[in-house]
Structures are given as structure tokens and as C-alpha cells.
Amino acid sequence: MANSNDLIKYITERVVTYIDTPKEDRKRRRGKEPWTVRWFGMIPFSVSLWKDDLVSKKSKKRRAK
Known part of the structure; x- marks a missing residue:
């Protein structure tokens, strides 16, 4: 069970980081x-x-x- 909890924690951290990052920064970081x-x-x-x-x-x- 610890592995699934770690996975959920990791995913939520990534989602929160993504949401907190302004849209312009995300576009600039991705590049073309x-x-x-x-x-x-x-x-x-x-x-x-x-x-x-x-x-x-x-x-x-x-x-x-």
C-alpha cells in the first residue's frame, strides 16, 4: 500500500505544481x-x-x- 500512496502523493504534487505555474511560463518552458x-x-x-x-x-x- 505504501507504493500506491507514494504514487498518489507524487501525482498530486505534479498537478498542483502545474496548476500553480502561470500559463505563459508553461508555454515558454515547453518550447517549439x-x-x-x-x-x-x-x-x-x-x-x-x-x-x-x-x-x-x-x-x-x-x-x-
């Missing part, structure tokens, strides 16, 4: 994510990391020659 992330999730980010990795591997091979 890029449209690519909103529309496609993490796929564009992962593709860009993959592309950067390929480019860096190619440049290392060219330097080795």
Missing part, C-alpha cells in the same frame, strides 16, 4: 519543436546522423589514401 520532428518524429534526425556518419567515413578514407 521543428516542423520535421512534429510531422515525422525522430526519422529526419536519425537520417541526418546516418548521413553525417557516412560523409565522415568517406572523408577518412580519402585522407588515408
